[in-house]
Amino acid sequence: MTFTAAATKPPCIALLSEAIDMNYLVDTFRQSCPGIDLRLGNDLGPLEDIEAAVCWFPPHGLLAQLPRLELVQSLAAGIDHLVDDAALPREVPLCRVVDTTMTAGMNAYVCWAVVQQQRHMSAYVKSAAAAQWQEQPFVTPRRHRVGIAGLGNLGLACANSLATIGYDVRGWSRSAKAYLAEGVTAFHGDDQLDAFLSGCDTLVCLLPLTPQTHGFLNAELFSKLPRGAHLINVGRGDHLVEADLIAALASGQLRAATLDAFSVEPLPAEHPFWHDPRILVTPHIATRTDGLVIVQQTLDNLAALQRGERPRLQVDLARGY
Numbered sequence: 542m543t544f545t546a547a548a549t550k551p552p553c554i555a556l557l558s559e560a561i562d563m564n565y566l567v568d569t570f571r572q573s574c575p576g577i578d579l580r581l582g583n584d585l586g587p588l589e590d591i592e593a594a595v596c597w598f599p600p601h602g603l604l605a606q607l608p609r610l611e612l613v614q615s616l617a618a619g620i621d622h623l624v625d626d627a628a629l630p631r632e633v634p635l636c637r638v639v640d641t642t643m644t645a646g647m648n649a650y651v652c653w654a655v656v657q658q659q660r661h662m663s664a665y666v667k668s669a670a671a672a673q674w675q676e677q678p679f680v681t682p683r684r685h686r687v688g689i690a691g692l693g694n695l696g697l698a699c700a701n702s703l704a705t706i707g708y709d710v711r712g713w714s715r716s717a718k719a720y721l722a723e724g725v726t727a728f729h730g731d732d733q734l735d736a737f738l739s740g741c742d743t744l745v746c747l748l749p750l751t752p753q754t755h756g757f758l759n760a761e762l763f764s765k766l767p768r769g770a771h772l773i774n775v776g777r778g779d780h781l782v783e784a785d786l787i788a789a790l791a792s793g794q795l796r797a798a799t800l801d802a803f804s805v806e807p808l809p810a811e812h813p814f815w816h817d818p819r820i821l822v823t824p825h826i827a828t829r830t831d832g833l834v835i836v837q838q839t840l841d842n843l844a845a846l847q848r849g850e851r852p853r854l855q856v857d858l859a860r861g862y
């Protein structure tokens with residue numbers, strides 16, 4: 542792809558992260574947009590050149606120092622790593638990534654996590670290692686209720702797949718959904734939260750992190766699930782009140798947790814989650830975005846803005862996701 546904006550020369554784009562090495566995007570940007578002026582690392586050059594910033598946990602305050610910034614592009618579906626910067630220039634359009642590869646990856650992870658627990662797959666791994674032909678109890682999927690909190694791009698795909706496998710699926714969102722898929726029951730809003738949680742043997746969190754959803758996974762919520770439920774958190778670490786999870790597992794209110802996102806990442810080696818056999822920790826790998834998609838969406842979004850158009854997937858900052 543070539544950059545086809547009204548701009549007379551290829552754009553100047555900064556790749557900003559305090560968490561990861563952004564060099565992995567450099568070749569794809571250069572192949573997609575010959576002549577592009579990429580800035581990354583400690584020396585960003587003259588800040589007034591930078592027209593767009595591709596970000597994953599950028600240094601706080603830096604975006605506010607870019608006087609010609611036209612686009613803030615999140616590297617991810619979520620934007621919580623940007624809006625927690627008090628100096629974020631909120632007048633600059635902010636876009637997130639939506640990507641079929643990312644959706645498929647999340648879909649696979651969530652189906653795996655549900656099936657892994659519900660079908661006792663860890664027990665089979667242990668039996669196999671000991672050459673033991675040992676059957677575990679079998680419960681048909683339709684007798685196992687899975688609740689998906691967050692019916693957006695990712696949650697909806699997971700709900701559909703789990704319903705196809707035969708699970709009794711329900712989803713919860715902020716606004717009412719006219720129709721989901723066959724076998725998926727929809728709930729929305731705080732008034733319907735308790736009804737949504739009722740009877741959920743597995744609860745999946747696929748909410749965005751906003752002031753309303755911070756600490757969503759807490760003791761009160763766990764108490765509304767059936768005893769022995771399984772929690773899957775693939776949203777953000779701050780959705781979860783960690784001490785409440787530890788207490789719920791200790792009391793038996795929850796049986797297991799599969800966690801992919803944490804308040805502190807990497808999860809410190811001494812963190813109790815690593816050492817609890819009821820908790821399966823994965824290192825924020827539930828899914829990944831294709832680098833080429835990030836590059837294409839960034840170039841397309843910047844080109845749209847420079848034509849005076851609204852870019853795709855611009856986030857409503859007032860709504861928070």
Ligand code: NAP
Nearest residue numbers: 618619691692693694695714715716748749753775827828
């Ligand atoms: P999305 O398309 O923006 O969907 C968000 C969903 O959450 C929507 O259904 C929305 O309701 C609902 N929601 C938001 N606030 C709510 C509230 N207060 N009460 C009830 N429902 C609420 O987001 P997405 O692309 O599916 O991504 C979801 C999140 O997954 C991301 O924000 C990110 O944190 C996480 N994620 C994790 C990984 C990983 O590897 N672990 C990877 C990608 C994304 P409406 O439909 O009514 O708007």
